[in-house]
Amino acid sequence: MSVNVPKPITALEALERAQWIAFAPFVFQAARVLRDRGILLAIERSREGLTLEEVAATAELPIYGTRVVLEAGLGIGLVTEVDGRYRITKTGVYVQHDPMTRANFDFTRDVNYHGIAALDAAVASGKPEGLKVFGEWPTVYAGLSQLPESVRKSWFQFDHYYSDGAFGAALPLVFAGKPKRLLDIGGNTGKWAAACMKHDPDVEVTLMDLPGQLRNAEQNLREAGLLARARFHEADLLDERSAIPTGFDAIWMSQFLDCFSEAEIVSILRRCVAAAGPNCKIYILEAFWDRQRFEAASFCLQMTSLYFTAIANGTSQMYRSTTFLACVHAAGLEVEREHDDLGVSHTLLVCRPRPM
Template structure:
């Protein structure tokens, strides 16, 4: 049975929330000023005087940040020596943590204050700190740095790890033509071309994204095998063309509301033949092995609210299957947490009239 939290403990947890933004930025400063890395290089500990002497940071600044880091459990101070903790090590060296920190700091932090207005209006009111677009997707290729790099690092990290196993699933029946819906920079399409020398790909996305994908395909010499189809899937007049053996959606549907997801899937339904297979790759927040993964995915939903489009989120696997059914597809196979990833694949077939 879970121990009931005391009033004192609850009050402490509340203060963590109250001062959370300040402590987050203190860790950014520790990292960017080189203090955390310097402490990590001295495994037996290092004095604050040595940190001040070796780094171009004032004694005041070092003391301030070390005190914050000690409260957070990022460092510990023993006998006047500062040592990095396991938490500090992960903040400094763990790839997932580094990518998440950069994404929050460079993409989301300044816009987060617009959370209330974003929820009230159903629009990403925080996005204006990066640019003047209705959603972040129109501006991805021209985001200011470092937001652009941090956004793509985040997106690719949470999809690329799933690709090796996903390729085995998608190519088990040797499809000849794959439609990559919301193909973004083209990474999945390029992986398909490398996996099967005979497959043909059509990337469907917004024109601004296709420009980037086409440039990348040109550099890789893949223009003879990859076609490009400009489409705004929120426009009901624009239809996905027919002719695909496989329709692939990778970390795509979480960019839309439930109503929009059904609309997009119905568009896929009209394009699909009875032999077409629809694959949906998503990191479902209720289908994770570790608390850190679920925590990160729920936080990502908040990013969608304030920065991306104001109405989408990370979904549970149960909800996604319900939306698939509403659009006239049946989930015929579920591949949970494939490979070394946080993703599951839903394999779907067209069934009833949508």
């Protein structure tokens, strides 16, 4: 699949794009105010549109402040003005209501906006320099359970929006092999484990993750009445001495390996190879920016890579498929099948240890 092939544009169009880049933080903040202050929603609900004074009264804001953000909204394309009355545009409707846009928007606002200013330092050091706005942890995962609630909410909303959308399509592919014992590496909140146990009443799922994440997953599975078939294995896979347990029919990793550098991916997958029995399948669910159908999807993934650089760990990214597959092969795995276009943006790699 060929992506990111630039379309010919005029010099004027190129100059206009450059101005959007130069004022990008202003665009985001104006859109945030228009959405979070209820201005877009109020305008949308009015059939005839609203005057400046009506918008200000509805939002309980001064005329001046309302005017500057509304006029910015005109430039951004979130609202139009006809005969002194403001109306919402299609783009404004997406900013207000679209689940993907909301997940991306809140992730930018709460998790990344302040820390991304340290991107330059992170690129140079290979460390998540922007994470310092929240605390002194080596990675965001070490401090995830201690982040402010609003930050955690937006982090999980973003994470789950993309991964959960692929679960329904992935389940029949994984369970075609009728696994009885499944290892979920990077079990996170337990959503995949729960989906597996609801899909197959006989499967037993072991979640492998950091202690904080496992406590959260255990609580969620308890509330779902699924704890009896769940097992938990604490591990920090950045520690190469941390072995992967054996005896499983399937090993599953969803949006997990993109949290690691190439060398770390190879190390983890080599441990998967060592743990896998002769009939064990290794399933890897990832979003590759070069496997997307739409330019906007590739763009979102490329921008998300900067979160990994500045906030998450300083060493990983949303990978190009060829870069990631090189890690898979270097670890001693062969890819039996590749399933693209699962959910919003995902590819499922079905792997097995390469015969010696």
